[in-house]
Amino acid sequence: MAVSFYPLSYWRHAALWYSSGVIDRLPRPQQRHEVPPPMPVFAGTDLTCLRGDRLVFTGLDFRVAPGGALLLLGPNGSGKSSLLRVMAGFLRPWRGTLAWDDLSVAEEPDGHRRRVHYVGHLDAVKPVMTAAENLAFWASLGGAADPMAHALSALERLGVPHIAGVPGRYLSAGQKRRLNLARILAAPAPLWLLDEPTVALDRAAVALLEGIIAEHRAGGGMVVLSTHADIALPGAEELHLDDFTPLSADDEDDEDALPEEDAA
Amino acid sequence: MNRFLTLVGRDLRLALRQGSDATIAVMFFVLCVVLFPFGVGPEPNILARIAAGVIWVAALLASLLSLERLFLTDYEDGSLELLALSALPMEAVVLAKTLAHWLVTGVPLIVAAPLLAVLLNMEPGGFGVLVLTLAVGTPILSLIGAIGAALTLGARRGGVLLSLLILPLYIPVLIFGAGAIDAALTGLTPRPHLLLLGGLLAGALPLAPWAGAAALRQAME
Numbered sequence: 001m002a003v004s005f006y007p008l009s010y011w012r013h014a015a016l017w018y019s020s021g022v023i024d025r026l027p028r029p030q031q032r033h034e035v036p037p038p039m040p041v042f043a044g045t046d047l048t049c050l051r052g053d054r055l056v057f058t059g060l061d062f063r064v065a066p067g068g069a070l071l072l073l074g075p076n077g078s079g080k081s082s083l084l085r086v087m088a089g090f091l092r093p094w095r096g097t098l099a100w101d102d103l104s105v106a107e108e109p110d111g112h113r114r115r116v117h118y119v120g121h122l123d124a125v126k127p128v129m130t131a132a133e134n135l136a137f138w139a140s141l142g143g144a145a146d147p148m149a150h151a152l153s154a155l156e157r158l159g160v161p162h163i164a165g166v167p168g169r170y171l172s173a174g175q176k177r178r179l180n181l182a183r184i185l186a187a188p189a190p191l192w193l194l195d196e197p198t199v200a201l202d203r204a205a206v207a208l209l210e211g212i213i214a215e216h217r218a219g220g221g222m223v224v225l226s227t228h229a230d231i232a233l234p235g236a237e238e239l240h241l242d243d244f245t246p247l248s249a250d251d252e253d254d255e256d257a258l259p260e261e262d263a264a
Numbered sequence: 265m266n267r268f269l270t271l272v273g274r275d276l277r278l279a280l281r282q283g284s285d286a287t288i289a290v291m292f293f294v295l296c297v298v299l300f301p302f303g304v305g306p307e308p309n310i311l312a313r314i315a316a317g318v319i320w321v322a323a324l325l326a327s328l329l330s331l332e333r334l335f336l337t338d339y340e341d342g343s344l345e346l347l348a349l350s351a352l353p354m355e356a357v358v359l360a361k362t363l364a365h366w367l368v369t370g371v372p373l374i375v376a377a378p379l380l381a382v383l384l385n386m387e388p389g390g391f392g393v394l395v396l397t398l399a400v401g402t403p404i405l406s407l408i409g410a411i412g413a414a415l416t417l418g419a420r421r422g423g424v425l426l427s428l429l430i431l432p433l434y435i436p437v438l439i440f441g442a443g444a445i446d447a448a449l450t451g452l453t454p455r456p457h458l459l460l461l462g463g464l465l466a467g468a469l470p471l472a473p474w475a476g477a478a479a480l481r482q483a484m485e
Binding site: 088089090091092110113114116117118120121122123124125126128129133137138140141142143183 | 266267270271274277278281282340341342343345346347348349350351352353484485
């Protein structure tokens with residue numbers, strides 16, 4: 001009896017085993033050398049952000065490929081900064097998932113943080129340390145072997161080598177911003193999240209920033225940037241945050257329904 | 265480890281250049297203790313009797329003084345977010361900042377304490393134990409304080425809230441710290457008190473950075 005049933009149960013087990021997906025997860029050594037490693041993709045699906053009890057945006061999808069750039073647009077309060085904070089991992093999305101290369105960011109938050117450079121509204125400049133010291137600290141925290149050399153070359157790149165020895169408290173708003181942007185050059189990271197980086201920058205500095213971003217993208221880096229000012233990002237995808245706010249979702253005419261107080 | 269030391273080094277450099285925290289804590293400590301002979305009266309016997317408790321209470325209050333600013337300046341200028349994004353785990357960030365805080369405010373207290381003990385007419389036999397209890401106890405104060413500083417981050421009037429939150433948690437440290445000195449002065453062995461203090465330190469060392477890191481993540485949301 002048992003012998004006659006044996007082939008049947010064997011096939012049933014084989015079928016179960018196959019359908020359980022175990023085979024998909026098995027290593028395939030013969031393919032590993034033929035196919036180049038897949039380039040990482042940073043993507044979010046169905047993201048919903050709650051701040052307090054206010055719904056900031058909902059049902060938001062995005063996708064950034066290597067060398068890609070995503071431009072966040074929208075009036076004040078439409079959730080650009082919130083989205084960038086969600087991307088950086090400071091804020092947990094209320095719903096939806098963030099994935100780096102199909103691997104959920106929520107599962108390895110520490111690994112994700114290391115991939116990210118975040119430039120927020122605050123410049124993180126210590127008033128009693130010189131510009132070069134400020135920068136060297138971040139470079140050495142990022143793992144640079146010779147942080148001071150990295151710091152000086154980053155300042156050079158941002159066009160402000162002369163502020164290296166100036167204490168943070170004597171720097172102007174624009175110089176602090178340049179110092180903060182120099183920080184992302186001082187240690188490499190594939191994903192740059194820039195929250196209105198052009199604030200307080202003059203035309204020349206914006207042009208420098210455009211060049212730096214282009215260079216980063218050419219090397220396979222990704223940039224997500226929110227801005228109100230003009231900044232040239234060739235080939236950047238645009239994401240209009242007000243398409244995802246509940247206010248415009250309920251209204252028939254999308255853009256016109258929002259109050260026009262964003263000039264401030 | 266290198267990154268950890270980098271952060272400790274930066275905090276020490278900041279503290280030394282700003283210069284206020286370390287001197288304020290130790291000046292407060294000295295003044296606080298000096299007030300007692302004026303209030304209680306200058307009888308040497310009474311002062312000798314209360315010396316251990318007074319020094320410990322003053323050390324407790326002094327270490328509380330600059331705790332509020334432990335994470336606040338980094339939080340306000342955006343550095344804390346960048347530290348959270350660095351390769352250093354948040355627990356290590358808390359531990360590094362707490363270590364720097366202890367080196368800046370705790371160590372001067374340990375150095376100043378024997379001088380104040382002389383002022384309060386403490387028996388010389390208790391000096392060694394006094395220094396020893398402070399050396400074990402003040403790191404506990406900084407560690408517990410770091411939890412409170414992280415929890416009250418972003419709260420309005422966080423400093424007052426911090427004292428209300430932290431002072432009750434300091435009570436065991438105070439009991440065993442002052443108890444060890446009293447035991448030594450009355451001819452008993454301070455060993456059990458010191459061991460209990462050591463146990464508190466051994467507990468606070470892993471738990472406080474863990475709790476502080478959780479509170480900081482919450483504060484940054």
